[in-house]
Amino acid sequence: MDGLQLLKAVRARGDSTPFIFFTGQGNEQIAAEALRAGADDYFTKKVGFVHYERLLNSIERVVYFHRLNERREQAEAALRRVEERMRTCFAGVDDMVYF
Numbered sequence: 001m002d003g004l005q006l007l008k009a010v011r012a013r014g015d016s017t018p019f020i021f022f023t024g025q026g027n028e029q030i031a032a033e034a035l036r037a038g039a040d041d042y043f044t045k046k047v048g049f050v051h052y053e054r055l056l057n058s059i060e061r062v063v064y065f066h067r068l069n070e071r072r073e074q075a076e077a078a079l080r081r082v083e084e085r086m087r088t089c090f091a092g093v094d095d096m097v098y099f
Helices: 003-012 028-036 050-091
Strands: 020-023 041-044
Touching: 003 020, 003 028, 020 028, 020 050, 028 041, 041 050
Parallel strands: 020 041
Antiparallel strands: none
16 A cells, blocks of 8 residues: 555545655656545655655644644534533423523
């Protein structure tokens, strides 16, 4: 399995784990396909050490936004649980309730 096949398999499972390509055999067509398939970034090793700073910045950015998205999803799930509890709590109340 190559990196593109792995990415597609990971994304097909619904997994949003950050995925950055760092390859020695890449080209623009593969890079475009990887990004369309859900890769967070794409780098080739051919450029040399100049890319390493950009690679590190990309890793930090992708991980930051992945964690931020996870926290947002957790907060939304907690809100849905609270809303459901409130609905359940007040479903049987015949009187008016003011907040």
